[in-house]
Structures are given as structure tokens and as C-alpha cells.
Amino acid sequence: MSPIIEVSDLSKTYASGTPALKGVTLDIREGEILALLGPNGAGKTTFISILCGLVTPTGGQVRVGGHDLLRDYRAARSLIGLVPQEIALEFFESVINTVRFSRGLYGKAPDDAYLERVLRALSLWDKRDAKLRELSGGMKRRVLIAKALSHGPRILFLDEPTAGVDVNLRREMWEVVRGLKAEGVTIILTTHYLEEAEEMADRVGIIDKGRLLLVRDKADLMHEFGQKVLRVELAAPLAELPSALSGLELSPDGLTVSYRYDTHADRSGIARLLGTFAAEGIGVRDVATEQSSLEDVFLRLVRDLA
Numbered sequence: 001m002s003p004i005i006e007v008s009d010l011s012k013t014y015a016s017g018t019p020a021l022k023g024v025t026l027d028i029r030e031g032e033i034l035a036l037l038g039p040n041g042a043g044k045t046t047f048i049s050i051l052c053g054l055v056t057p058t059g060g061q062v063r064v065g066g067h068d069l070l071r072d073y074r075a076a077r078s079l080i081g082l083v084p085q086e087i088a089l090e091f092f093e094s095v096i097n098t099v100r101f102s103r104g105l106y107g108k109a110p111d112d113a114y115l116e117r118v119l120r121a122l123s124l125w126d127k128r129d130a131k132l133r134e135l136s137g138g139m140k141r142r143v144l145i146a147k148a149l150s151h152g153p154r155i156l157f158l159d160e161p162t163a164g165v166d167v168n169l170r171r172e173m174w175e176v177v178r179g180l181k182a183e184g185v186t187i188i189l190t191t192h193y194l195e196e197a198e199e200m201a202d203r204v205g206i207i208d209k210g211r212l213l214l215v216r217d218k219a220d221l222m223h224e225f226g227q228k229v230l231r232v233e234l235a236a237p238l239a240e241l242p243s244a245l246s247g248l249e250l251s252p253d254g255l256t257v258s259y260r261y262d263t264h265a266d267r268s269g270i271a272r273l274l275g276t277f278a279a280e281g282i283g284v285r286d287v288a289t290e291q292s293s294l295e296d297v298f299l300r301l302v303r304d305l306a
């Protein structure tokens with residue numbers, strides 16, 4: 001199947017001289033969820049903004065559904081919906097009028113039957129006459145999605161859909177996005193959260209300093225880079241690790257031993273490790289685990305790919 005979006009050698013240098021994107025080439029498959037990960041300032045929003053026609057690239061080419069984004073802008077843009085990072089809504093307007101207005105902006109004929117389907121899919125139909133200021137934060141975010149879907153796009157961009165929201169709302173958003181995928185919508189989302197990418201994405205792309213470092217099937221990426229760290233706090237400091245524990249890290253104060261393990265392996269090795277502590281007569285005060293953060297993944301990737 002040909003890709004729904006083809007990006008080749010895309011670059012953007014802002015007038016200020018900041019090179020925000022440097023030669024990004026990427027095919028996006030129809031029906032997939034692609035998560036773009038990257039630290040602040042990596043170029044994710046610039047990438048999305050170019051694909052949505054909000055920012056003009058300095059170089060390269062983008063085709064959306066076979067249409068050149070610059071030469072055939074209207075046809076390309078009509079296939080795309082964008083859910084922006086910021087909640088910017090007319091708070092005194094009703095839900096239904098907000099989505100009707102968005103649809104009108106795309107020059108599409110009114111179609112309340114379609115908008116009803118969208119609002120029902122987002123569990124907003126019962127709230128259609130409510131003013132936006134009366135809605136909860138989760139509902140407001142869903143209105144942003146309804147607006148982005150109002151003209152019937154096949155591709156939806158979500159720029160940090162769950163930044164700063166609580167865990168329940170995050171899960172609710174994930175459900176909504178999964179529902180859209182089931183409807184056949186291609187979804188590209190940016191996120192800082194490795195967990196979000198892990199939960200949602202079919203593929204993960206990592207952007208750093210304007211470059212696309214890699215794009216990989218999520219399962220492969222998590223297998224390769226998704227690690228956890230077990231921190232074992234000792235009852236008394238150790239001067240050095242016994243040979244049975246060689247390969248682990250001992251903190252400079254001798255009180256914490258760190259063990260990295262693959263979260264996707266059949267066996268974590270934790271039981272055997274704790275058995276070794278007992279066999280060596282090392283007292284354990286406490287244990288804690290930490291998921292490797294996106295930052296850890298980055299550090300390793302940047303090191304490995306440098």
C-alpha cells in the first residue's frame with residue numbers, strides 16, 4: 001500500500017536563523033498510529049506545522065494522499081485534521097456550533113449527520129448544546145478533536161494530546177485515539193511520554209535537534225531500549241561489589257546498587273538477584289524500580305547513533 005504521507009528531505013530554518021528541521025525523510029502508512037518523540041525544541045511542532053500547512057518549509061517535499069502539499073494545498077490539507085497543543089476555544093459558544101463553524105472554515109457544506117457521528121464517537125453528543133466553559137478539561141480536549149475531525153479528514157495530528165493532564169484523562173484520551181484508529185483514521189501524535197508511545201503507537205519516530213534519528217516498529221524499539229532499573233538500598237554501605245554482583249552499579253556512597261533489566265524479557269532476573277544478595281549476606285533495606293525515561297532512551301540512542 002502506498003504511504004498516505006510522503007516526506008522527503010524536509011527542512012526548515014526560521015527567519016531567526018534557527019535550523020528547526022534538517023532533512024527529514026519519512027513515509028507514514030495509512031491507518032497507523034505514529035508517535036513522534038523528542039525533547040523540547042527537537043522540531044516536532046515544526047514538523048507537524050509544516051505538514052498541516054501552517055509553516056512553510058525551507059526545503060524538501062511533502063505529498064499527502066498523493067497531492068503535493070505546496071502546489072496542491074487545498075486537496076492535501078482537506079485530508080488533514082490538527083489537534084493543537086493549546087486549548088483555544090470560544091468559551092461562550094456551544095459544542096455543536098463550534099464544530100459546525102470549524103467545518104465551515106474548510107469550505108465544506110453543512111452536514112449535521114456527519115457531525116453527530118463525530119460527537120457520538122467522542123461521547124460529546126449529550127453535551128452538544130453545552131457552552132464550552134461548562135465542560136470539564138477532558139471534554140474540552142475532546143472538543144478539540146471533534147473540531148479537527150469536523151471536515152472528515154483521513155489523517156489526524158495530535159500535538160502533545162496529554163501534556164499536563166492527569167492519569168485518568170490521559171487514559172481517556174488514549175481510548176478516544178484508539179477508537180479513531182479503529183475507524184481507519186491515520187494518527188500522528190507527538191509526546192514526551194515514552195509510556196504514551198508504548199501504549200498507543202504502531203511505530204515510533206525519534207526526533208532530536210531537527211533530525212529524525214530513527215523510525216521503528218514500537219515492539220522493536222521497546223525491546224531494544226525499554227529498560228527498567230531496580231534500585232536496591234542496602235542496610236549498610238559496601239566498599240565494593242562482590243564478584244557475584246559484578247556488572248551492577250554501586251553508588252558512590254556504597255548504599256545503593258542499581259540493576260538494569262529488560263521489561264519485555266520473559267524473566268527480569270530480579271528474584272535471582274535478590275537471592276544473590278541474601279547468599280552474600282548483604283542486608284537490603286528497600287527496593288524501588290524506575291522505568292527508563294525517554295531521556296535515557298535518548299541518551300543511549302544519541303550515543304549509539306552518533
Ligand SMILES: Nc1ncnc2c1ncn2[C@@H]1O[C@H](COP(=O)(O)OP(=O)(O)OP(=O)(O)O)[C@@H](O)[C@H]1O
Nearest residue numbers: 014016018020038039040041042043044045046047
Ligand atoms: N516561529 C518560530 N520562530 C523561530 N524559531 C522557532 C519558531 N518556532 C520554533 N522555533 C525554534 O525551532 C526549534 C524547534 O521547535 P519546535 O517547537 O518545533 O520543537 P518541539 O520539538 O515541538 O518542542 P516542544 O516539545 O517544546 O513543543 C526550537 O529551537 C524553537 O525555538
